Amino acid sequence: MKTLLLLLLLFFSPLFAEDGVGALKNSNVETTIETAPKAKVLYLSYEALPQRVLKGEIFSITLKVLSTVGGANEIEYKFTDYTGLKPLNLVPNRVKQSNYYFDTFYFLTTQIQAKMPNIEASIVGSSKYASTTLAGNPLNVVALNPKKDFSNILANSFELVDYKTTSYDNKHNIIVFVAKATNAELGAMKFSNVFKQGVESIQDSYFDSRITYFVVINKEIENFSFSYFNLKQNKFSNIDIPIIVDEDSVTTQSDLKPTDQSRELLKMQIAGAVTFFIFLLLLWKRKLIYFIVMLIPLIYIGFLLIPSKDICIKQGADIRLLPVSNGTVFKTTNAIEHFKKEGSASNFIKIQLQNEQIGWVKDEDICAP
Numbered sequence: 001m002k003t004l005l006l007l008l009l010l011f012f013s014p015l016f017a018e019d020g021v022g023a024l025k026n027s028n029v030e031t032t033i034e035t036a037p038k039a040k041v042l043y044l045s046y047e048a049l050p051q052r053v054l055k056g057e058i059f060s061i062t063l064k065v066l067s068t069v070g071g072a073n074e075i076e077y078k079f080t081d082y083t084g085l086k087p088l089n090l091v092p093n094r095v096k097q098s099n100y101y102f103d104t105f106y107f108l109t110t111q112i113q114a115k116m117p118n119i120e121a122s123i124v125g126s127s128k129y130a131s132t133t134l135a136g137n138p139l140n141v142v143a144l145n146p147k148k149d150f151s152n153i154l155a156n157s158f159e160l161v162d163y164k165t166t167s168y169d170n171k172h173n174i175i176v177f178v179a180k181a182t183n184a185e186l187g188a189m190k191f192s193n194v195f196k197q198g199v200e201s202i203q204d205s206y207f208d209s210r211i212t213y214f215v216v217i218n219k220e221i222e223n224f225s226f227s228y229f230n231l232k233q234n235k236f237s238n239i240d241i242p243i244i245v246d247e248d249s250v251t252t253q254s255d256l257k258p259t260d261q262s263r264e265l266l267k268m269q270i271a272g273a274v275t276f277f278i279f280l281l282l283l284w285k286r287k288l289i290y291f292i293v294m295l296i297p298l299i300y301i302g303f304l305l306i307p308s309k310d311i312c313i314k315q316g317a318d319i320r321l322l323p324v325s326n327g328t329v330f331k332t333t334n335a336i337e338h339f340k341k342e343g344s345a346s347n348f349i350k351i352q353l354q355n356e357q358i359g360w361v362k363d364e365d366i367c368a369p
Contacts, residue, residue, distance in 0.1 A: 038130035041068045042075070042121050045134070047102055049116075052140045053109050056154045057231065058088065058183050058206055063134070065101040065121070074124040075103075082136060084114030088206055106206065108185055114139040144229060146236065148192050153228040155184030161210070163241050167358060168216050168321075173245055175224055176200070176214045176322060183231065186211040191226060198321075198328045214321060214328070217243075271297040310338045311349065312367035319359035323348035331359065336367065 048062035065075065079087055085107045092103035116136030123129050144150075163177035172195050179186070186209045191197055196216035203210040217224060224241040275297045282290040313319075319331040323345045331353075339351035348360040 038128060040132060041123065041129045042066070042132040043068075044119065044121055044132055048104075050139075052142055053114075054154060054229070054231075055109050055112055055141055055143045056152070056185070056188065057109050058106055058154075058185065059109065060104050060106050061116070062102050062104045063092070063119070065103055066099060067101070067123075069123070069129065075101075076122050076124045077103075077105075078120040078122075079117035080120065082115055082117030084109065084111030084139070084141065085117070086110050087117070108206075109139075109141055112141050112143050114141045146229070147227065149226045149238075150236070151226045151228050151239075152188050152190045153181065153184055153186065154231055155181040155228060156230070156232050157182045158184065158228045158230075158237070158239070160239060160241070165241075165243050165245050167219075167245060169353075169358075171219060172216050173219055173221075173243060174214055174216045174321065175241060175243070176212065177241060178210065178212050180208070180210045182208055184209060189213055191215055196328075196330075200322055200324055200328065268301055271301045275301070311341045311351065313337050313339060313351070313361055314365050314367055317361050317365035319351070319353075319361055320348075321359070323350070323360045 043066040045064045046061065047064040048060070050059050050061070053059045067075070077090065077092070079090075088106040088108060090105075092105055094104075095102045115138050118136050119134045120131050121134075122131035144154075158179060158181040161178040161180055163175060165173050165175045168174040183206065185204070185206060187199065187202055187204055189199070189211065194215045194217055196214075198214055200212040200214055202212070215224065222243050224243060225238060227236045227238050229235070230237045275294055278290055278294040278297070282294060313333055313336065315333055315335050317333045318329040319333070321328045321330055339353060342350040342352050342358065344350060345360075347363050349363060349366065351359055351361060353359060
């Protein structure tokens with residue numbers, strides 16, 4: 001019996017030895033599958049960070065960046081976990097000094113509760129280097145307490161380029177003005193206590209922007225005043241637009257100065273003076289030629305005295321406040337309608353509605369003859 005057990009032990013012992021070696025080999029394989037940690041090659045810190053910002057303000061932060069490898073120009077940034085802010089540029093404005101890069105980003109403060117983003121920087125296209133993250137902290141945001149005339153604009157500078165006032169209807173005037181500003185979001189412009197308002201065009205680069213805006217106000221108002229917050233001077237500044245109603249047509253946003261389209265009265269006065277002068281020559285010389293020449297300005301005066309004719313407007317035509325392709329539409333015709341023609345500018349016809357309100361329609365919206 002002992003002999004039998006000894007034989008069985010000798011037979012099965014190599015199998016157990018092989019299983020043990022295999023297990024040991026598998027164990028060795030598993031312990032060697034380890035990846036080496038990626039090298040940290042980017043080092044970030046804040047070079048400039050505001051201590052306090054205003055709600056609605058555009059502010060900047062500057063990062064001081066050191067790279068221990070080449071290719072710092074290929075740094076990619078990601079913003080995560082931020083609130084109350086709107087990033088304005090993902091590609092930084094860069095200045096190089098010695099071995100450091102100073103990368104500047106701009107943000108717009110949209111809420112009173114704001115937190116700076118976590119800023120992750122990495123070398124573009126390289127998987128062997130670790131990314132570096134600069135944690136964001138809460139931002140100290142202060143809200144303004146403006147008067148009712150506040151335009152909702154915060155800027156380093158703001159100035160009027162041009163303005164023009166015309167009659168809107170029998171109760172209101174419309175002011176169209178062009179303004180330019182630096183370090184401002186002009187798209188946020190808004191006024192209180194006006195009948196209507198809106199943006200006609202905007203060139204919004206935040207740092208150097210331009211806007212064409214309109215407001216419709218009561219005819220009793222003799223001066224339209226509003227304020228903006230001057231970030232450089234840290235105070236509210238006032239803008240005044242005197243109301244001088246110009247019955248001439250409003251032109252495009254690039255030039256609000258009146259054109260020589262509706263100067264019939266002046267033309268009639270000049271033609272009348274010419275007629276009178278020729279009449280004196282006729283009395284003095286008593287020649288038929290002067291009588292014939294005198295008929296020319298008289299015919300011209302008669303032409304100017306012809307009342308404006310009605311024009312036909314197609315169904316579905318948009319009637320705009322200004323002769324601008326992307327201008328504000330305040331009425332759309334539900335059927336074919338007829339209006340009094342007041343003038344024209346570029347590809348637009350100026351019309352008078354039944355309530356004496358002035359509008360503009362495109363030439364293509366005129367009914368075919």
